[in-house]
Amino acid sequence: MAKPLTLVPVPKLYLLTNDDEFELLYRKLETALATGLIGLLQIRRKQVLAMPNGQTLLYDEAVKIVALAAEYNVPVVINDDLTLAAQLGVGVHLGQQDGSISQAKQQLMPNTIIGRTCHGNVDLVKAAQDDGASYAAMGAVFASTTKPNANTLSRSQLIDGCQQGRDNSVNKSIDMCVIGGLTAENIGQLAGLPITYIAVVGDIMDLPLDRITKRCQEWQQALAEWQSPA
Template identity: 35%
Template sequence: MSWPQLRSGVYFILPEGLDQVELVRLTEAALAGGVGMIQYREKDKSTRQMILEVTDLLMLTSPISVPLIVNDRVDVCLAAEADGVHVGQEDMPVQVARRLLGAQAIVGATTPSPQLAQQARADGASYAAIGPVFASPTKPEKPQVGVDAVRQVAAVTSLPVCAIGGIDAQNIAQLPAAGASLYAVVSAISAAQDPAEATAELAHLTQA
């Protein structure tokens, strides 16, 4: 599927280590709540299992034109025909991922500094991610960079800026004014009693 321009909105990163039933449950809930994009992220499952899971999730996301991307694994993205990848600073270089996936794929990049955000754009990234903006339960070892870091990245790039790390209903409303247009969350949706309602609330708070 072609993604010439990303929609702004809530970007749900599925937690690692879930079984297929839970992956489907959370994906369906996020879609019902109006999520803008979903990322599949796994480190320990077999390549075969990842491909099967992504293929199944695409059956939910593709019919309603919500992009599903894969963290790091360009091979899994290609095999499952997912919508793109997200690569970190220690993963496959952006320009290589772009060359392998083609012009229409989403290639997100972790960009810890304004300079790296500029480089990511030159290399063909679709969006620049900065974080953890707030203290993150997913990566507690990483110091938070604060909302100012989002503002600094947004000031130097025309790419959509994705804020990530510790984002929830109490702080997400600070981010649009700082220049973010994608809001990556994990536990704010996955740990919610009603993930669909939590997704909808987060989306509403970014538009208020």
């Protein structure tokens, strides 16, 4: 008798902000969120932070973005800034040098999303899992305009990371996130892997405003074809 096929859940699209001027950024976010496709939103504004009054500007922007996301019931995480995340009552994404998971769990509300950058290292995925992070982000999967010089993962690294995320020998589950050069055209190469979040910046946010809705629809079609035998 043939073994029943196991279908993995369809991942959620995880949208990251770019460095557009804020009015344009806000309109793009509003357009993307209105499609109902976005499952998680990250505020990452490197150029704003580099300005003399960057922290104040980022806070003002983040307040507006968090309020917008709330209208569409989309959770928000702040990139690398635990203090701001705590002030706004939202989640945080931490790089390896940007604070500990335990500190984040102490400062944020229970069940708040806490993400951890794990690059291509399965040991970092395990560490994030042991520390109680919500998700581990692996990448870059492909070269991207955001980080053109980032090291890309091999297929085996990605599979190993996903297997660690599903490891039942540990008592803490962790969602897996992939990032780096992902598009509606190449995401099918990852079909069948147990991924919870597909992080996207340029493939949506770098488009002109009037192309955002169509691109989200193309992503929706790509994700509709995601499930395959695991």
